[in-house]
Amino acid sequence: MELCIGEQIKAQPFWVLVALILGFLLVLNSALASLRWVYVYFVRPAKDLKKYGSWALVTGPTDGIGKSLAFELAGKYLNLVLVGRNLEKLNDVSDAIKARYGGTQIRNVVVDLAGDLSEGIERIGEAIEGLDVGVLVNCAGVSYPYARFFHEVDEEMLKDVIQVNVEAINRVTNAVLPGMLGRKRGAIVNIGSGSVTATPSFPLVSVYAATKAYVHELSRNLHVECKLNGIDVQCQVPLHVATKMSRIEKSSLFTPSPEEYSKASIRWIGYDHTCVPYWPHSIQTTLLRALPQDLVDWFLFRYFLDIRNEGQIQDFLKNSKNKGYIRG
Template sequence: MGEFLQQFLSCLGGITCLIFLAKCVRLLKYFSPLVWSTVPESFFRSMGEWAVITGSGDGIGKAYSFELARRGLNIVLISRTLTKMQKVASEIEQSTGRKVKIIQADFTRRNVYNDIEESLQGLEIGILVNNVGMIPSPFPARFLNGPENDEDLINCNIFSVTKMTRMILKQMVSRQKGLILNLSSAAGTFVCPLYAVYSASKAFVYSFSKALQAEYKGKGIIIQALTPCGVSTPMSNWAKTSLFIKSAEDFARQSLEYVTFGDETCGSLAHEFLVRFMKCIPAWILHSDRLQETVLVKFTENAKKNRKST
């Protein structure tokens, strides 16, 4: 019995070391774009002629639109605010010379998809970026104290990803190539109190994307869940950029270097380190009442200071 236990523990230790080594190797891959481009210059254009980006009037969606246009694709902008898209389209056309098509749609509504599909007819779509999303409130709150906009959030964060993917994946399968980037969030990779509905909606995007990649990777299609931490966008009230808070432009540019790295990525080296650190913190600490109360108090104090300064 003692010999068996010793062999079992040795085997378990070896497996643990191998898993740790595999994680270290995976993390080391994220350093490579700092030295050389990990994706051939022709890669994105080889997927197809057009890229479709939802929520492309500003923030991350706008950044992806510019970045993919620079890499040789024509762009379809889909968003709610027409004036913003018109400005983005003009800037892209003037700076890159690529074609831009505009589709106005409010993704909090479920009746927009027939019009979108009709507008996309005849386009060879090689890339889809499911970026559109919303957060109930930029401030943390317990579920019953937050705004009651659950239906809008589910339509925008979950239904839009499902419908747009179903719409465009069909032609990708027929051509045996394509790239779908689904914007989840680090908050969708673990339970996140005080942002319960938002976190759960991003967990759907995370799981949905990974499942689809398992289903369709054999057909030459890349489907990747992006799980960033902080990005300076209207959703984050244009948070000040830092080591761990990326500008939308930096995030889009860096994340495109990681599209061949597997079914999920944080999109930046700094975020990979931060997420791994967060996952090392025991759940009982993150879920404790004391921590939640501290977070709520801090955000309330900051909100009061901001109101006074304005």
């Protein structure tokens, strides 16, 4: 006589039953993770950013992601404090935003984050005095002109990368945070890097990657410190975006334009302490993490070594032309 299914299961050795249960749980966990991924990237609504306050402060708003985020924030009916080093570019961005969103109030603050920070932070403090600054986006960042070994990074470049990517974020955040704490609401968005979360290393761009690791750790800790006061602190992690910093001109599915990336970025503000806002980047991150670390290390080293060699050739040609060796 054939056994019924229940009797067949009981007849199996104990380890087989354990394996079946574990297999079922793994499949269920994967299915739930996939459903959550679809929900957060394509279904979950964006938060109403005006609940944090009526003003947003953006550093690095004259180009790339920072510029696009400034437009997106204005589109969410927030007034803007734009912090950049070039007044002419700040005015161009302000005029363009006002032309698109006529009711937006904008204050431009000229600060060179690689320069005298004490004077610059004082200017920011004066500009935001009395304003309900509910959103802070620390987007300004500096990297190498091209990849190079650590010992090839000159003192001035080392100072600029560390000051803009680390010290400036500390100082700007410290200027804005007390107001948020007083009102018990706010959102701080720090732009991190896939060089920290997606890859095991970032050779030949080591100082930049190290500064972004600081941004990640600072954001995570501030998230814990500030969440009980109604302040959401978040580190957003882009991979390649078609900007001047990345030196990529043409956008694609996995290398979005700043506008495409910023639309995804806005939808994530207020959710999770660390996130990869653009969905194709999350797929890239998962695939990179699944590969053997030594293989990724080897590939990145070769990739950046080629960039270094090409950059050195360009520098040589440029310097030779300036010295009169090459005449066009």
